[in-house]
Amino acid sequence: MERMILFCVLFFCSSMVLTAAPHKTVKYKQLLKTITRLETTVKNKDVELLHTPENPTDECTFTAVACFQKGTLKLQPENRQANTTFTQTIKVLKNFHFSNPGKHCESSCESYEKKTPKEFLKSFANLIRKVIR
Secondary structure: OHHHHHHHHHHHHHHHHHHHHHHHHHHHHHHHHHHHHHHOOEOOOOOOOEEOOOOOOHHHHHHHHHHHHHHHOOOOEOOOOOHHHHHHHHHHHHHOOOOOOOOOOOOOHHHOOEEOHHHHHHHHHHHHHHHHO
């Protein structure tokens, strides 16, 4: 009987470990879809250029995501029809939590080159794809 209980506990624990990683991947894939959806509703002309992290090192990934989240607050909807979708999408991106690995990054948001909102979002999507892999 004790062996059966021990087996059940071990089986349960191992199944929880196996399901934890895919949950995170699903979360990042949803974030990627959100960024893609935002690309179609964002205003790209006559707007402020945004600091755009490109190819950050592993220790700078958290800082880059924080820069992207900060930059999304400066985005504007392309037109009034897109405003509702745009607002909901920005809210999702703002509330997304990316865990800090505790590594120190030397660069700041301002150290990155400024780009248009669409280029900014493409770079954000590329970073999330890198994190998924």
